[in-house]
Amino acid sequence: MGTETLKWASESLSGLDPADMPPSVVVTPFKVEECFKDFWSTLAKNAIRYRKTGKSFLASKDGRQLLFAEGGTGASNFADSSYILCHCENVERIIFVGTGGGIGDQVKSADVDVPPFCVRLDKVLEILLPPKAPATADPF
Numbered sequence: 721m722g723t724e725t726l727k728w729a730s731e732s733l734s735g736l737d738p739a740d741m742p743p744s745v746v747v748t749p750f751k752v753e754e755c756f757k758d759f760w761s762t763l764a765k766n767a768i769r770y771r772k773t774g775k776s777f778l779a780s781k782d783g784r785q786l787l788f789a790e791g792g793t794g795a796s797n798f799a800d801s802s803y804i805l806c807h808c809e810n811v812e813r814i815i816f817v818g819t820g821g822g823i824g825d826q827v828k829s830a831d832v833d834v835p836p837f838c839v840r841l842d843k844v845l846e847i848l849l850p851p852k853a854p855a856t857a858d859p860f
Contacts, residue, residue, distance in 0.1 A: 735774025742785035
């Protein structure tokens with residue numbers, strides 16, 4: 721990925737320049753504050769500072785940083801987020817939070833699919849995720 725393209729993609733995903741990306745990034749399918757129970761009170765209770773960067777939040781405490789980013793729903797958004805973050809040199813850990821399906825205002829389809837497990841198809845995202853990595857869904 722070219723430097724200018726990576727800069728644009730990184731800023732679109734996280735509101736940050738690739739050089740400013742922290743080592744750990746948490747990607748959620750929906751708005752960050754909707755994916756984590758008591759998000760605001762947890763930050764306050766633990767004296768975690770944050771600043772909003774686009775649709776994301778850069779949290780910091782004791783010199784450590786963690787980015788909470790809204791990555792969007794679906795396999796294509798997962799692939800896009802993975803591809804962008806894997807090209808940011810500072811990123812060491814990417815943590816995807818979410819489920820394989822859901823019910824909420826964000827669901828625009830007439831069908832809702834809540835799978836009890838995941839099956840990785842051949843050649844799907846092998847570039848981004850090694851075939852040995854487990855494909856499991858959240859338990860009910």
